[in-house]
Amino acid sequence: MHDIRLIRDNPAAFDAALARRGFAASSAEVLALDERRRTAATRGQELLARRNEASKAIGAAMGRGDADAAEALKAEVAAIKTDLPALEEEEREAGAALDDLLARLPNLPADDVPEGEDEAGNVEVHKWGEPRGFDFAAREHADIGPALGLDFETGAKIAGARFTFLRGQMARLQRALAQFMLDVQTGEHGFTECATPLLVREEAMFGTGQLPKFAEDSFVTTDGRWLIPTSEVSLTNSVREQIIDLPRPLRLTALTPCFRSEAGSAGRDTRGYIRQHQFDKVELVSICRPEDAEAEHVHMLRSAQLILERLGLPYRTMLLCAGDMGFGARKTYDLEVWLPGQAAYREISSVSWCGDFQARRMNARYRGENGKPAFVHTLNGSGLAVGRTLVAVLENYQQADGSVLVPEALRPWAGGLEKLEPVY
Structure with missing residues (x-):
């Protein structure tokens, strides 16, 4: 607002x-x-x-x-x-x-956000890692995954298009990725783990900017509650209608399922595991004073980047132009991971600084040094989207025989599993 x-x-x-x-x-x-x-x-x-x-x-x-x-x-x-x-x-x-x-009016862009109408105006500001060279034709995850337990057909039979059923070692790999991310964010980057509701009231969706403009992109229940499109909604709204003490940024994280109708993305990524109606994500949210927000944005971005680096996944960091940012953002960095099967970088995280835009919608304030209440600044980002990270692991660590190596850093969270073997 x-x-x-x-x-x-x-x-x-x-x-x-x-x-x-x-x-x-x-x-x-x-x-x-x-x-x-x-x-x-x-x-x-x-x-x-x-x-x-x-x-x-x-x-x-x-x-x-x-x-x-x-x-x-x-x-x-x-x-x-x-x-x-x-x-x-x-x-x-x-x-x-x-x-x-x-x-219904979006947040205003920060002064240093580049001009541009769409993703063509985004600016690469950082790149990490070299894409792996293959001595065989690299395949996409949708071709590798079914033999390893990524079951698109059963998911569609049960729930329809853009739902997937994971079996055995594939389900274990996804769980290991999620736990690894959560443990790193809480143990190393100062975020407090939360377990949040998956159903929220309309005012919570309004508070973070999903309503009224993007109602068609979310799922609503018969009693008027909304399935969260991201735990940004529940984490950020945890301070709504409050005046809180903020001696330092309040950093929150949660691993939750996320639900999106994807009404505005018909025809995009209909094949595979990239764009699903239900997916898991480790969300990062920070509530802070305005003077701390810029440094906090850098901290959150680095917290997401380090997950990719620990997993050995090449990526690039893009500063989004004014025309490509999300509705509530005043400045956004996207992380795009390299997918050799597509020979392209694809978004895996957005890290956004919202200023006081969401705080005004939620009436979330802190008490400043003068004792007077003022609106907090809010930030959010993915640390990371679990399903898309799974896709990146499958494509970057694929072997000629159809197996997939488990990244070394992830193996302790996968019970020592070193390789996924074709079994289905």
């Missing part, structure tokens, strides 16, 4: 920032609704004050025997009582329309 005072003070700058994100100028509409709401509120307050004043004057007029004045004042009070509901409704309607408009 946006600070209406900043829009009033500099509407041209607000529209220019929206334009960088590919959105039409909106300050005129915002300010018109704001003026309508404020005018109705001011007029209502004036009438209330006059009603109270006239009511007192009625008693005084009657006390001095001035019946005509008393009757005139009574008529004025009656007229005010008639006019007030319409003004209150006008204020309510204008306020609701203003809130709805602001809720």
